[in-house]
Amino acid sequence: MERILIGQRSEIVIDRGLVSGDVLPSRSSRDLVAVFTQPGAAHIAELVAAGVTALSVRQMVLPDRDTAKTLGVAATAYEWLAEMGMSRHGTIVGVGGGSVTDLAGFVAATYLRGIEVVYVPTTLLGAVDAAIGGKTGVNLGGKNLVGAFHHPIRVVVDLDILDQLPEELKREGMAEALKAGLIGDRALFAHLESAGMEADLNVVVSRAISVKAAVVGEDFRETGIRETLNYGHTIGHAVEIAAGVPHGHAVAMGMVAAGRIAEEMVGFSDADRQRQAIVKLGLPVHAEGVSRRRVLDVLAQDKKRDASGARMVLLRSIGDPVVLAVSGQMIDMGLSSIGVG
Ligand SMILES: NC(=O)c1ccc[n+]([C@@H]2O[C@H](COP(=O)([O-])OP(=O)(O)OC[C@H]3O[C@@H](n4cnc5c(N)ncnc54)[C@H](O)[C@@H]3O)[C@@H](O)[C@H]2O)c1
Structure with a gap:
């Protein structure tokens, strides 16, 4: 079993067959356990509920x-x-994808001013991204407008569950894993670049989580280095809203656009390599038919925008991110590179 720690707050365990055992960290008294799940993960929640040791499990x-x-x-x-x-x-x-862990975490952060929460992510995106880092929240008009930082005491990642995911759900998570490689782990990037969807899930999950855990460990709240996790998400998020495409697809296109901007602004020389790795994973690099006006409107509302214009994560090279203010002209160039006209 692999174990990754985020400070003293949170442990992430990765192995096979974990959901049929007790997913809770052992401690003396635990009376009630409340399991939240979603339709696609309910069968896994049954196993989890059967395995935990408590007086009552609902x-x-x-x-x-x-x-x-x-x-x-x-x-x-x-x-x-x-x-x-x-x-x-x-x-x-919380047993499920990121929507379950976000909701379960938010409820745990606020009920009785905060109680213990454990996550069992059942999607790849959940395992490498949503379940890690302590962000919880609900949507209210805007996405994640209301939320709290609340670290799960434990995250249990069962590779057997992730192995069985439908291809499209797996691909969504691969986009975030590739992002992790691009911002912080050249070897992970190289593995995904050569293996595409045949990549070793054990390697992908463990390395992608390690990147996020390291960033989050250094920067609990979203300032400074934590912003680098938004790589591909500034333009990606706007395309996601404007075009209604899945999150992983949007992040893939956002990374291509950021790659083009980084070529211009910071001399990034691996934009083509990045694009090819995205294509190899079966993720899109073009958002044809999407209105530029609509994308720019969403960007303008982006809550992460500051007074100096859109802040974007750019790569000086693979594994070396920097956060910079980016002009409207640069954004236009990035959008053109993904066919948003
Ligand atoms: N808190 C964070 O830091 C963070 C980071 C990234 C994303 N998120 C959030 O995560 C959410 C997206 O999460 P997601 O992509 O994991 O999806 P999701 O929770 O929306 O689930 C996607 C689909 O997969 C199904 N599903 C779940 N597990 C399955 C399994 N093992 N087999 C088959 N189907 C299964 C679900 O029923 C659902 O239909 C968004 O709300 C996003 O805002 C949060």
Whole structure:
């Protein structure tokens, strides 16, 4: 079993067959455990619930995907927890993709001013990104507009579960894993570059989590180095909203656009290599038919924007990110490179 620590707060364990054992860290008294899950992961939540040691274990299946991430669903969850008598000594377990862990984490951060939470991510994106780093939240008009930082005490990543994911869900996660390689692990990038979707999941998961854990460990809240995790996400997020494409696809296109801008601004010489690695993973590099006006409107509303213009993560070289203010002209050039006209 591999174990990665984020400070003293959080441990991430990676292995096979973990969901059929007890996913909770051992401690003396644990009366109630509340398991949150989603339709696509409910069968895994059953296994998790059967394996934990507690006086009583209850389960709630949330609505699927981001329809789970609302204040209304959070309110239903609080009432459910209050009715069962959940105290500060209980534990919430989120079993599912990022929408479940975001909601479960938000509920855990706020119920009784914060109780223990454990995540069992069941998507690759959840394992390498959403479950790591302590960001929780719900959507309110904008995505993740309401949230809190609350680290899970433990994240349990079962590679057997991730191996069985449908190809498209796996590809979504590969986009974030590739991002992790690009910002902080040349060997991970090289592995994905050569193996594409045949990459060794053990290597991908462990190395991608290590990159995020290292960044988050240094920078608990989103300042400084943590911003580098947004690589590909400034333009990517705008394309995601404007074009309604899946998050991983949008991040892939966002990285291509950032690559073009970095060529111009900081002399990045591996933009072609990056593009080829994205293509090899079966992720898109073009967003034809998307309105530039619409993308620019979303960018203008981006909550991460500051007074100096859009801040973007750019690569000086693979593994060497820098965060810079980027002019409208540069953004236009980036958008042109992904066919947004
Ligand atoms: N907190 C963070 O730092 C962070 C980072 C990145 C993304 N996120 C959030 O994560 C969410 C997206 O997460 P996601 O992509 O993991 O998807 P998701 O939770 O929306 O789930 C996607 C789909 O996969 C299904 N599913 C889950 N596990 C499965 C399995 N093992 N087999 C088959 N189907 C399964 C689900 O039922 C759902 O239909 C977004 O809300 C995003 O905002 C959060």
